[in-house]
Amino acid sequence: MKFLLKRLHKNRHLYEPGGKLEALFPLYEAQETFLFTPPHQAKGAPHVRDGLDLKRAMMTVIFALIPPTLWGIYNAGLQYNVVNQIENASTMTHWIQGAMIVMPIILVSYIVGGIIEVAFCIIRKHEVNEGFLVTGLLFPLTLPPTIPLWQVAVGIAFGILIGKEIFGGTGFNVLNPALTARAFLFFAYPAQISGDAVWTVVKADNVIDGFTGATPLAVAAATPAGASVIDALNEAGFSWSTMFGGAIGGSIAETSVIPILLGAALLIAMGIGAWRIMAGGVIGLTIAASLMNLLPADNFSPFTQLPFYYHMVMGSFLFGIVYMATDPVSAAATNTGKWIYGILIGVLAIIIRVGNPAFPEGVMLAILFMNVMAPMIDHYVVQGHVRKRRADIEARRLSYAKG
């Protein structure tokens, strides 16, 4: 490895101030620090530093995204082979077919996003931030596998430009850039990201009779008055266990619960993901769904009667609350704030899901809305903290004065 390092260092002078390629220093820096840890020394106190840097923290999120990504690849292939009635499809063909569907989406996201990110680093003269690697992977995982690649490119460009760079770059953004990108596509090109037909890749020349790719959420929302949503789901082939397992159509990485739980476990164990937000989201969803259950079934849509454990495994709730809501930049930062933020995401997700027929899935909007609200939540938590801490000191001094 010394040889590689020497080769890198041999060209370093070109990129350093005064060198020919000075402007491209962020590119060189990104390459060197990708291969080797940076050689910087602590300038002042403390003179020793912890091993954790932001690169490692972000990489942990990427590692936690691997299980859902792999599942997304496998499932995209599986759904393709099932819907297109490919004979004798083996596990291997699922993987290969899935990779052919999903990998281009991820690649386009990384390449287009990367170009914009690096361009801004060069203009603003700072090092390439690794937060982009997470955004660039999160965004494609929330898309349907049929998404046109040009829309992936437009979406990630919008997410990084408007979601992040316009505010000043990593650490300054109000909204989660990956969700901003998805929301952009959702409102700009609704036909390619919502509805019944987009969740499974269908061969162009293969018109299948009777195939509708409705998602469980669409089925649930369309259940006629008086009928049971659970029955309707079962009829459509979406039993609770099927939805838990996730071998169904949907956004690339959202369908199965198991890999998301694996990722969540990794994030929590590593101390990177905010467990308070995840727990808050689950609690909020449970409360909201259970309260909905109490509404009189006759006057409201049957969707209100669906138990919370169905809501939990449907749609993108878990993926959103584990990976999107916990983005430290756009989430609430105080511990109390994290609970409130998480709970409100769960509640809002259910309200939008059940209450608004125009949006079959409410998680994305709930998280984005709470992103905007997060600074306000934190503000009140901090003000409460300030009041409490002053009262606390005064009370302790009073008891001290008394003896």
Added chain:
Amino acid sequence: MTPIKISKGLDIPIAGKPAATLHEVSHEGDIAVYQEFEGLKAKLKVQEGDLVEHGQVLFIDKKQPDLQFCSPVAGTVKAIEYGARRALYRVIIEPSAGDQPVTFNRYTLDQLRGIGRDAALENLLASGLLSLIRQRPFSRIADASVTPKSIFVNAMNTAPFGPDINVAVQGREQALQAGVHILTQLTEGPVYLCLAPSAAEAVRNLDGAEKHVFEGPHPAGNTSVHIHHLDPMLPADQVWNVKAVDLIRIGELFLNGTLPTTSVVSLAGPGVQETARAHYRVPIGMPLSALLDGKLESGEHRIVKGNALAGVAMKSAEHVSAIESALTIIPESEEQYFMGWLAPGINKLSASRTYLSGWNGHKREWKLTTLLNGSYRSMVFTGLYDKYVPLNILVDYLVRAVLAHDTDEAISLGILETDPEDFALCSYVCPSKMDISGIIKQGLAEIEKEGI
């Protein structure tokens, strides 16, 4: 005494703890007296070539002209050096036999129980040893015109590394006791003595102070933590604090009537040879090179005045400080590891669980270096800092308030109860490698300038 348990914090498992042994060091060469107090404007009282006696005034504080900084030896002023903006940097003295040392009022231990505030301050100001007592907020030299609400004596050290009071007190038990008596004269409130669970009998049984034991990881030994738990401050309050190792010198001054010439320093850190990691009684102001000669490991090192977390790097041509009794030697490193972001992290120490060392690595000792272990990044609100500051302070928001120059907000968030050293662990763990202590320091300076 039930110990006060501190749970937040971290003991960095860095190698190089000083042994509990005390070696005498003598030195015949030049001595340096530093103007090492932030915010102090010095007015010189000697010129190059002057003969000075042991205890003679070298410079005074322009703000507090009664406060005199004196020479620890008799000799000739060999050089006066200036730093940035022509501020006094240090006075170099070539020792020689003097006529008559300058004496200060002398008391017996029993007398000290009731000498009164004025008599106590007189000696402290005339000898300059008042500079060993600090005043919160802002951690400046105590202001003799202020009667503090209470005084905190810090007889413990949890940062890596500092001298152990149990070692420093050996043979000077009376002086330490005298120091405590003097402090009780300076305040109408209590004098708190904050002890480690391991405190020796001589420290534990001191008379005249309210004793409390603090137990837990660093920063359990920081004065801010003690103040926060024993007698919390409101913005208008002023408390004094002093380190027990320094208090010994104050006691010696009052008992002997002459300015103490030696202090105990701890020499520690991964850069020191294992056999040399110990405590040393050294002449104040002796050159570092003479002290360190033959004691360091091979290679390039950073000599830190103070502990590894909050100390100041200095050059090997410097001398031993009169106010800082720890020396920490850390090896310099620019090593680059292949694919560090992917490595399991057995060989890299981290408090975070993203590295394997975060799970069980804190049981063994690590030969840490000055490597930054990352690059500078924008601040990300993670709530991580709060785990390392046991002060009921929202660190992220405090830092943000300071960066936004919102001094009112910073005060209400509690900045005045803190010292930059309390945030050293935050800088240590920060994944964006931010200098949290430096930001807090800048915030405190800004508030001090504006006035509360």
Added chain:
Amino acid sequence: MATAKKIISDPLSDNNPITIQVLGICSALAVTVQMETAFVMACALTAVLTSSNVIISLLRNHIPSRIRMIVEVSVIASLVVIVDQVLRAYLFELSRQLSIFVGLIITNCIVMGRAEAFAIQNPPGKSFMDGLGNSLGYSVILLLVASGREILGSGTWYGLNVLPQNYLGNGLAVLAPGAFLILGVIIWVQRTVTNNFKDD
């Protein structure tokens, strides 16, 4: 003549009513889905603002200052009614598309703002310049936003196809948030280029 030039050019960039003072946002969002409506709206506002400025300036020495607001509003309201009637008479379809937004020019902060800030204390000639300058500043931004929205949203500009037939319209540009985004980008670009903001 330098001041007259400055009165006209200032609101175009350095002191633009929309991008710098952030006034008149409501209509900038409402009527900018297409170029045509935006253009008519820009003309309507120009007519109202310049004439209201001139009229109020002429009256300035006769208006008691305690009731000046109500007089200003009456003048503006009368002008708006005239413009609205003219549009209905000659451009009925468009006026239906613009619906109440022509009427709402009365409440447009720019009109009232210029009357209060400028016309009430300056002679008619200068007030005319000022009205014209501000109308142009408003119109330029309105037309830019409308261009962006119409091109992105429908692939046309002033009803003409400017992008390939198979261009898929961007739904967001047609929605009101699209106008916000485009306006935001215009402000970003303007402030970056002119460096006309303080970062403190």
